[in-house]
Amino acid sequence: MKTHIAPALRLTVALIILTAVVYPLVVAGIARLAPSSGAGEQVIVNGKVVGYARIGQTFTEDRYFNTRPSAVDYNAAGSAGSNKGPSNPDYLKAVQARIDTFLVHNPGVQKADIPAELVTASGSGLDPDLSPAGAKIQVRRIAKVRGIAVARLNQLVDEHTKEPLLGLFGPPTVNVLALNVALDALK
Structure with a gap:
């Protein structure tokens, strides 16, 4: 049983780190390269934001x-x-x-x-x-x-x-x- 639980726990921790930490940071970093730094494309009319x-x-x-x-x-x-x-x-x-x-x-x-x-x-x-x-x-x-x-x-x-x-x-x-x-x- 030990031979199965330890690898399963390591895999779970690795996937949590990958999907909950690394992936969101990568996506946020890529978004910073987009127009408006990933904040959305604002539509501005007469100096006022009217929407996205x-x-x-x-x-x-x-x-x-x-x-x-x-x-x-x-x-x-x-x-x-x-x-x-x-x-x-x-x-x-x-x-x-x-x-x-x-x-x-x-x-x-x-x-x-x-x-x-x-x-x-x-x-x-x-x-x-x-x-x-x-x-x-x-x-x-x-x-x-x-x-x-x-x-x-x-x-x-x-x-x-x-x-x-x-x-x-x-x-x-x-x-x-x-x-x-x-x-x-x-x-």
Whole structure:
């Protein structure tokens, strides 16, 4: 028995040191080499930090593009999904409430045309991006509220659409914060 316990304890201690001490220090060291020293990419407008490029935040006013719902109310300290399955009654009620709210704020849009990302939370609850379709379905509402041509807003969405990495990995995305900052900059 001694021949098995001693090596197992040594291996456990070695793995604890490797995974709980060495690895986090290496990752933190690499993060220091990133822009902003790993503190996140701040979005600054007129000298004021308005958000972080890779962390979602809520936009609920009709004059802005709405972002994806969050199961954690955009709390970066508590990133998580809702963990409710598609047959959970509470989940279904929450999704239906989001659909109803979206339809009230976007008259003329049909329920079947709403991209799922606008009524379902992401796995992290902090997703800062929408698909181009998720942004474009909101264009008519924003055009009406702001008095901007629909064509100009569609062009703005196209300008802020980021293509997949190497044209292969992932879908095209639109960063909602960057899009709303550009929207405010329109004259």
